[in-house]
Amino acid sequence: MTTMNVHLKLEEAKYTGLLHLAQKRLRSVPADLFRLNFSALFRLDLGFNQIQTLPDAIGQLTSLDSLWLNDNPITSLPTSIYKCANLQVLDLNHTALTDLPCEMGRLTHLAILDMDEVPLHPKLLAATTADPANVCAKTLAYLHRKDVRRRQKQELYDKLKDGPYLESADSNEGQAMIQSVMKRVLKEFQTEEDVKSLIRNVERLFPPSLTKAQDPTTATSVRAAFTELKRDNEKKKLAAELELKIRNIYFDRIDPSSVEPMVSVWWHMRGNVLIDDP
Known part of the structure; x- marks a missing residue:
């Protein structure tokens, strides 16, 4: 497809809110899509092209409710896709995706998620195929749990390095020790609510010394103290x-x-x- 034809399609989409670029032999998403004012674009069809990468700028299309990426050799989606908060339809059929960003779990309006013939990672595949009638809901629930867990880990790390282990957090060794303690302790806390409470009570539950926190019994001790506090x-x-x-x-x-x-x-x-x- 010529540059002129793409430009005409883009100009037309400004007024219609629809942009159909399927089967246009595109190797990338047209940069003008993000340079021009497309905040009102609500449908974007990029299917049957040769696109390998979706740019981070896709998150600028905040009004988008339908996105077709099917039949492209796309290997990953940008985390910014969660900013397309109004997305209701996402077609990923026949792509090269092996994983999905956990931030997709924030797409609360997404109702249709097509992923036929996609080489997903076994864990993700198991989550999406457990209930064929509810692929979208199951996938979003799985990604939401991962997203929450990841954010809670970061919050706990920040709380520890800015709190009881502040003096040790400046060195790479100290940071690695904090991560090690966290990893062991979090194995004892599997629910979102319990981790929230753990984060709120860091000063009361974790050993005051990072050196003492390296003790193998720290994880079970923290859990026991948490249970008593609860x-x-x-x-x-x-x-x-x-x-x-x-x-x-x-x-x-x-x-x-x-x-x-x-x-x-x-x-x-x-x-x-x-x-x-x-």
Whole structure:
């Protein structure tokens, strides 16, 4: 396809919001697509070409709701694709993709994800084929979990190097030690909520010394301390709820100072039951 023809297509797309460049022997995405004002482009068809790379600038097309990349030797997608937040249809059939950026898990409006004849990595392939009727939902859920986990790892690392291990974080060795401790500890924390709580309580749960944190028992010790902290927090929450209920029931018929001892007795009795329960 000649440069002139591409330019005409681009000019037309400014007014229609549709850009069809399928089967045009393109080896790359036209640069003018990002230099000109295409913020209102909502459909882009690049299928059946020779495109190997999708540029990071694709994230500029924030109004895009349909993107066809099928039948191209594309080997990877840029992480910026998550910025196409309105994307609803994504056709990746017959591409050379082996992986998908975990940021795609943020595409909450994506409803159709076609990936026939795509050489995906075995783990990703297993996630996408587990439920053939819900390929899009399963894939996004898998990528979302990876995305959240990756961001939480970075947040935990930043919290450790700026907090208890600040003095050691300036050296490459210190940074490697922090990463090592993190890796072992995170194996004990598999849920998103638990990791959130771990990050919030870094100062209380991790050993104050990075050298001591290298002990092989650190991971299990952190988990044990976390479990105890979680139980204490639950105790405080339940006690507060009980106190509120007692106050609401008796209102002005009870001395406020007598409520707290009642709650303490209740919790002590509940604790004994829990301890004795097989």
